[in-house]
Amino acid sequence: MRFGLIGLAGLMTVGGVAVAQDTRFVKEPVIPASCVVLGAKLQAVKDHLADADEGKLDTERIQKAMDGCKTGQAVELKTMGESNAFLTGPLELRSGVTLLVDEGVTLYGSRDPKVYEMRLPDAKPGDPIKCGTSLPRPGQFGQEAGMAQVAGLRRGGCRPLISATNVTDAAIMGDGTIDGRGYAKLLGKDFSWWEMARKAEPKDDIYFSTRLLVASHADGLILYRVTLHNSPNFHVAVNQTNGFTAWGVHLLTPVDKTLDARNTDGIDPGSSTNVTIAHSWIDNGDDNIAIKANVKHMSVLDNHFYTGHGMSIGSEATGDEFILVDGLTEDHTTSGIRIKSNVTRGGYDHDLTYKNICMRGVKNPIAISPYYTNQTTEGFVDPGYTGTKIPDYKKIRLENIYATTPGDVLIAGLNDDHRTEITLKGVQVAGITAAQTHLAFVDIALEGAGSNLNLTGGKGVKVTGVAEGKGGSTDACANVFVPMR
Structure with missing residues (x-):
């Protein structure tokens, strides 16, 4: 058994789980040569820009450079003397072009919501700016019409800081930082992105916030070594993409742990195939990784998770298949292995493999649930929702x-009629009591090394197979927990 970095050989695993991985040959990316080098003009002191610099946007010169760069080359952002910062509104990646953020450079997102505004097709001159605002949610939880209306409104609110739309082989690389400044007061407002999100939570209001990176139809997209800080909302959302790689990414939100960063998911792929997230470090304010609906052939290899809600599938969980998570440490996440959905948003998910995972300080090491109620952790009983999209x-x-x-x-x-099927081989939760194992309508197959879960309780539980011994010891995790990088 291995824990820690597995290297390239781990991406070529063969045998019974080979089909549960990205079907590409994925290797460590290479930073390309630069077509142009842009020097920083701003200076950040203690990771903050001066108020006087808030209007000095670098958006136009960065975008112009990416528009003019040849395929296979990079636009490089570089320090110049004591100048170490760029300030930008929305940027659009181009096919075959890499945005290269050098070590020592921080690319900051503007805190002016007006620059992110995305107008709906029927918007009229003089209509109010939605980005950076909130409003009551139409409909009730779980009503499809209301949820569809919400999705349309949210898309009409804010553009992402960086977008990759209808491009191929675009990339963001380098040892520098992209900082969304979710903590900072918005210009013209008395609240930050994060404060707006938390204020909207009690009544589940809609709020319009920017995301750090949103990709759609972006085949071959790569994130390599870059650090992502303080996203106002989700950090990375990738959809309708064949071939996405995140390798050696360092994601930390909030950087200041005295602050509260709601709904700041780490990396969220949806409706995509051939995805690899490898050798990355994720510490954030929501799911560390959340696999949305219709993701196929995904590998999550040798990563480290810290604050966050764990390695998740859902809550939009349907059509996910051939997913492999191998070599993961989770250090004080709220959940470990988490599959979450309910009868308003679930469906058929299969061939989901989790191997070589170490956890500590995790409230729910395993949560495979059809009971999702939009909470941080899952309840243990059916909430009684009605719907036809039943998790299976x-x-x-x-x-x-x-x-x-x-x-x-x-x-x-x-x-x-919708029983969960699971195989357990060497599953150990130190100090777990019989009352802490919650089972219902599940077919459990025991194989090889044993498990210390209580498998005798619960409704509709069927157990087959015989465990060989008590299974491995949690001592296997003695040296794998390391500080966030």
Whole structure:
């Protein structure tokens, strides 16, 4: 068994789980030569820009450089003397062009919501700016018409800081930082992006916020070594893309741990195929990785998670298949292995493999749930929602899974017609009590090394196979927990 970095050989795993991975041959990216070098004109002191610099946007010169760069080359952002910062509004990546952020450089997002405004097709002159505002949510939780209306309104609110739309082989690379400044007061407002999000939470109001990177139809997109800080909302959302690689990415939000950063997911792929997230470090204010609907052939290899809600599938969980998570440490995430959905947004998901995972300080090491209620962690009973999009989880495999501290485990199907199927091989949660294992409508196959979960309780639980011994020890995780980089 291995933990830690597996290197390129790990991307070529063969045997029974080979089909559960990105089908590409994925190797460490290479930074291309630069077509142009842009020097910084601003100076950040203690990671903050002076108020007098807030209007000095670099958007136009960065975008012009990317528009004119040849395929296979990079636009390089570089320090100049004591100048170490760029300030930008929305940027659009171009096919074959890399945005290269050098070490020591920070590319800051503007805190002016007006520069992000995305107008709806029926917008009229003089209509108010939506970006940086909130409003009551139409409809009730789970009503499809209301949710569709919300999606349309949100798309009409804010453009992302960086977008990759209808491009191929675009990239963001380098050892510098992109900082969305979710903590900073918006120009003309008395609140920050994060404060707006938290204020909207009690009544589930809609709020219009920018994201750090949104990609759609961006085949071959690469993130390499770059650091992402303080996103106002999701950090990376990738959709309708064949071939996305995040390698050696460092994601930290909030940087100041005294602050509160709601809904700041790390990396969220959806409706995409051939995805690899490898050798990355993710510490954020929501799901570390959240796999949305219709993701196929995805590899999550040798990553480190810290603050966040864990390695998630859902809540829009349907059509996800052939997913491999191999070599992961989760250090004080709220959940570890998390599959979350309910009858308003679920469906058929299968061939989901989790191997060689170490956790500590995790409240719910395993949460495979059809009971999602939009909370940080899952409840253990059916909330009684009505709907026809019923979660149906099949061919889940957990192998060499270790939690070094106690926590609750939930493995459930919704009913006898939608039973969860799972194989357990060497699953150990230190100090877990019988009452902390919550099972319902689940078919459990035991294989090889044993598990210390209580498999005798719950409604509709069927267990087959015989475990060989007590399984491995959580001592296997003794040296794998390391500080965030």
